[in-house]
Amino acid sequence: MKSISVFCGANTGFDPDFSEIARSTGETLAKRSIRLVYGAGNIGLMGVIADAVLENGRQVLGVIPGFLKEKEVCHTGLTELIITQTMHKRKEIMAENSDGFIILPGGFGTLDEFFEILTWRQLRLHNKPIGLLNVNGFYDHLLAHVRKMWKEGFLKDSNLALVTVSDSLNDLLEKMALPANIAEEKWL
Numbered sequence: 193m194k195s196i197s198v199f200c201g202a203n204t205g206f207d208p209d210f211s212e213i214a215r216s217t218g219e220t221l222a223k224r225s226i227r228l229v230y231g232a233g234n235i236g237l238m239g240v241i242a243d244a245v246l247e248n249g250r251q252v253l254g255v256i257p258g259f260l261k262e263k264e265v266c267h268t269g270l271t272e273l274i275i276t277q278t279m280h281k282r283k284e285i286m287a288e289n290s291d292g293f294i295i296l297p298g299g300f301g302t303l304d305e306f307f308e309i310l311t312w313r314q315l316r317l318h319n320k321p322i323g324l325l326n327v328n329g330f331y332d333h334l335l336a337h338v339r340k341m342w343k344e345g346f347l348k349d350s351n352l353a354l355v356t357v358s359d360s361l362n363d364l365l366e367k368m369a370l371p372a373n374i375a376e377e378k379w380l
Protein backbone atom coordinates (compact mmCIF):
# COMPACT_ATOMS: atom_id res chain seq x y z
CA MET A 193 0.00 0.00 0.00
CA LYS A 194 1.38 3.38 -1.02
CA SER A 195 -1.32 5.66 0.44
CA ILE A 196 -3.69 5.14 3.36
CA SER A 197 -6.60 7.31 4.47
CA VAL A 198 -6.89 7.65 8.21
CA PHE A 199 -10.26 8.64 9.67
CA CYS A 200 -10.02 9.97 13.22
CA GLY A 201 -11.35 12.55 15.64
CA ALA A 202 -11.11 16.31 15.31
CA ASN A 203 -10.74 16.06 19.11
CA THR A 204 -8.15 14.07 21.02
CA GLY A 205 -10.57 12.44 23.45
CA PHE A 206 -9.77 12.05 27.14
CA ASP A 207 -7.57 8.95 27.07
CA PRO A 208 -3.95 10.03 26.36
CA ASP A 209 -3.42 6.68 24.60
CA PHE A 210 -5.59 7.98 21.73
CA SER A 211 -3.06 10.70 20.91
CA GLU A 212 -0.23 8.25 21.46
CA ILE A 213 -1.68 5.78 18.97
CA ALA A 214 -2.33 8.59 16.45
CA ARG A 215 1.30 9.66 16.77
CA SER A 216 2.65 6.12 16.44
CA THR A 217 0.34 5.45 13.49
CA GLY A 218 1.84 8.50 11.76
CA GLU A 219 5.37 7.34 12.56
CA THR A 220 4.65 3.83 11.31
CA LEU A 221 3.17 5.11 8.03
CA ALA A 222 6.24 7.34 7.57
CA LYS A 223 8.63 4.46 8.32
CA ARG A 224 6.86 2.32 5.74
CA SER A 225 6.90 5.22 3.23
CA ILE A 226 3.12 5.18 3.08
CA ARG A 227 1.51 8.55 2.28
CA LEU A 228 -1.11 9.73 4.76
CA VAL A 229 -4.40 10.92 3.28
CA TYR A 230 -6.70 12.65 5.77
CA GLY A 231 -9.16 15.49 6.32
CA ALA A 232 -6.49 18.25 6.56
CA GLY A 233 -7.30 19.49 10.06
CA ASN A 234 -4.56 20.49 12.51
CA ILE A 235 -6.66 19.80 15.58
CA GLY A 236 -7.40 16.67 17.59
CA LEU A 237 -6.08 13.29 16.52
CA MET A 238 -6.09 14.56 12.93
CA GLY A 239 -3.42 17.13 13.77
CA VAL A 240 -1.40 14.64 15.82
CA ILE A 241 -1.15 12.06 13.04
CA ALA A 242 -0.36 14.63 10.33
CA ASP A 243 2.44 16.16 12.42
CA ALA A 244 3.93 12.73 13.13
CA VAL A 245 4.16 11.92 9.41
CA LEU A 246 5.54 15.37 8.53
CA GLU A 247 8.13 15.30 11.34
CA ASN A 248 9.39 12.06 9.82
CA GLY A 249 9.78 13.74 6.43
CA ARG A 250 6.98 11.95 4.59
CA GLN A 251 4.00 12.88 2.43
CA VAL A 252 0.62 14.04 3.68
CA LEU A 253 -2.31 14.75 1.40
CA GLY A 254 -5.05 16.75 3.13
CA VAL A 255 -8.52 17.07 1.60
CA ILE A 256 -10.93 19.61 3.06
CA PRO A 257 -14.10 21.35 1.90
CA GLY A 258 -13.80 25.14 1.65
CA PHE A 259 -16.45 25.83 4.28
CA LEU A 260 -14.57 23.72 6.86
CA LYS A 261 -11.18 25.18 6.03
CA GLU A 262 -11.47 27.97 8.61
CA LYS A 263 -13.57 26.14 11.17
CA GLU A 264 -11.55 22.98 11.34
CA VAL A 265 -8.29 24.92 11.48
CA CYS A 266 -6.68 23.68 8.31
CA HIS A 267 -3.10 22.40 8.62
CA THR A 268 -0.79 24.81 6.83
CA GLY A 269 2.28 22.58 6.58
CA LEU A 270 0.98 19.68 4.48
CA THR A 271 2.90 18.48 1.44
CA GLU A 272 -0.33 18.52 -0.59
CA LEU A 273 -3.73 20.14 0.03
CA ILE A 274 -6.92 19.77 -2.00
CA ILE A 275 -9.87 22.06 -1.26
CA THR A 276 -13.23 20.70 -2.36
CA GLN A 277 -16.68 22.24 -2.69
CA THR A 278 -18.51 19.59 -0.68
CA MET A 279 -18.04 16.95 2.02
CA HIS A 280 -19.02 14.30 -0.53
CA LYS A 281 -16.31 15.38 -2.94
CA ARG A 282 -13.82 15.34 -0.07
CA LYS A 283 -14.61 11.70 0.71
CA GLU A 284 -14.53 10.74 -2.96
CA ILE A 285 -11.08 12.30 -3.46
CA MET A 286 -9.74 10.74 -0.28
CA ALA A 287 -11.00 7.32 -1.40
CA GLU A 288 -9.61 7.67 -4.93
CA ASN A 289 -6.20 8.58 -3.55
CA SER A 290 -5.97 5.72 -1.05
CA ASP A 291 -5.11 2.02 -1.21
CA GLY A 292 -6.70 1.33 2.17
CA PHE A 293 -8.41 2.95 5.16
CA ILE A 294 -7.65 2.97 8.88
CA ILE A 295 -10.08 4.13 11.52
CA LEU A 296 -8.82 5.48 14.84
CA PRO A 297 -10.99 6.76 17.71
CA GLY A 298 -13.26 9.67 16.80
CA GLY A 299 -16.80 11.02 16.82
CA PHE A 300 -19.71 11.23 14.39
CA GLY A 301 -17.51 12.41 11.50
CA THR A 302 -15.19 9.44 11.92
CA LEU A 303 -18.11 7.00 12.03
CA ASP A 304 -19.68 8.65 8.98
CA GLU A 305 -16.42 8.22 7.05
CA PHE A 306 -15.99 4.64 8.29
CA PHE A 307 -19.50 3.50 7.39
CA GLU A 308 -19.53 5.26 4.05
CA ILE A 309 -16.30 3.61 2.89
CA LEU A 310 -17.54 0.28 4.30
CA THR A 311 -20.86 0.60 2.48
CA TRP A 312 -19.06 1.40 -0.77
CA ARG A 313 -17.04 -1.79 -0.31
CA GLN A 314 -20.14 -3.83 0.48
CA LEU A 315 -21.65 -2.54 -2.77
CA ARG A 316 -18.41 -3.41 -4.62
CA LEU A 317 -17.67 0.17 -5.55
CA HIS A 318 -14.12 -0.60 -4.40
CA ASN A 319 -12.29 -3.50 -2.82
CA LYS A 320 -9.70 -1.75 -0.69
CA PRO A 321 -8.92 -2.97 2.85
CA ILE A 322 -10.57 -1.26 5.83
CA GLY A 323 -8.93 -1.56 9.24
CA LEU A 324 -10.46 -0.58 12.55
CA LEU A 325 -7.85 0.06 15.23
CA ASN A 326 -9.63 -0.77 18.47
CA VAL A 327 -7.52 1.23 20.92
CA ASN A 328 -8.24 0.30 24.55
CA GLY A 329 -11.57 -1.23 23.56
CA PHE A 330 -12.86 2.12 22.22
CA TYR A 331 -14.92 0.36 19.53
CA ASP A 332 -16.11 -2.62 21.62
CA HIS A 333 -19.69 -1.33 21.82
CA LEU A 334 -19.82 -0.53 18.12
CA LEU A 335 -18.52 -4.02 17.30
CA ALA A 336 -21.09 -5.54 19.65
CA HIS A 337 -23.81 -3.71 17.73
CA VAL A 338 -22.41 -4.92 14.42
CA ARG A 339 -22.65 -8.48 15.78
CA LYS A 340 -26.24 -7.71 16.80
CA MET A 341 -27.01 -6.60 13.21
CA TRP A 342 -25.50 -9.90 11.99
CA LYS A 343 -27.46 -11.92 14.55
CA GLU A 344 -30.71 -10.18 13.58
CA GLY A 345 -30.20 -10.95 9.90
CA PHE A 346 -29.09 -7.59 8.54
CA LEU A 347 -25.52 -8.63 7.77
CA LYS A 348 -23.97 -11.79 6.34
CA ASP A 349 -20.77 -13.45 7.51
CA SER A 350 -19.08 -12.09 4.41
CA ASN A 351 -20.14 -8.54 5.31
CA LEU A 352 -18.42 -8.86 8.67
CA ALA A 353 -15.25 -9.92 6.90
CA LEU A 354 -15.08 -6.57 5.09
CA VAL A 355 -13.56 -4.92 8.16
CA THR A 356 -10.30 -5.96 9.76
CA VAL A 357 -10.18 -5.28 13.49
CA SER A 358 -7.13 -5.26 15.74
CA ASP A 359 -5.79 -3.51 18.81
CA SER A 360 -2.30 -3.54 17.27
CA LEU A 361 -1.36 -1.29 14.38
CA ASN A 362 1.32 -3.62 12.97
CA ASP A 363 -1.06 -6.56 13.11
CA LEU A 364 -3.73 -4.45 11.39
CA LEU A 365 -1.35 -3.40 8.59
CA GLU A 366 -0.22 -7.00 8.06
CA LYS A 367 -3.80 -8.25 7.81
CA MET A 368 -4.76 -5.37 5.52
CA ALA A 369 -1.94 -6.35 3.16
CA LEU A 370 -3.45 -9.84 2.64
CA PRO A 371 -5.55 -10.44 -0.50
CA ALA A 372 -8.89 -8.66 -0.03
CA ASN A 373 -12.21 -10.45 0.45
CA ILE A 374 -14.55 -9.83 -2.43
CA ALA A 375 -17.84 -8.43 -1.18
CA GLU A 376 -20.79 -10.73 -1.72
CA GLU A 377 -23.75 -9.30 -3.58
CA LYS A 378 -25.62 -7.57 -0.77
CA TRP A 379 -29.03 -8.12 -2.29
CA LEU A 380 -28.80 -11.86 -3.05
Ligand code: AMP
Nearest residue numbers: 200201202203231298299300301302304
Ligand atom coordinates in the same frame (compact mmCIF):
# COMPACT_ATOMS: atom_id res chain seq x y z
P1 AMP B 1 -15.18 13.74 14.31
O1 AMP B 1 -14.93 12.27 14.31
O2 AMP B 1 -16.63 14.08 14.46
O3 AMP B 1 -14.31 14.46 15.28
O4 AMP B 1 -14.81 14.28 12.88
C1 AMP B 1 -13.67 13.84 12.24
C2 AMP B 1 -13.75 14.09 10.77
O5 AMP B 1 -15.06 13.92 10.27
C3 AMP B 1 -13.34 15.48 10.34
O6 AMP B 1 -12.62 15.35 9.14
C4 AMP B 1 -14.62 16.18 10.04
O7 AMP B 1 -14.52 17.10 8.99
C5 AMP B 1 -15.50 15.09 9.59
N1 AMP B 1 -16.85 15.38 9.98
C6 AMP B 1 -17.27 16.07 11.04
N2 AMP B 1 -18.62 16.16 11.07
C7 AMP B 1 -19.07 15.48 9.99
C8 AMP B 1 -20.35 15.20 9.46
N3 AMP B 1 -21.47 15.65 10.01
N4 AMP B 1 -20.44 14.45 8.35
C9 AMP B 1 -19.31 13.97 7.77
N5 AMP B 1 -18.09 14.21 8.21
C10 AMP B 1 -17.94 14.96 9.30
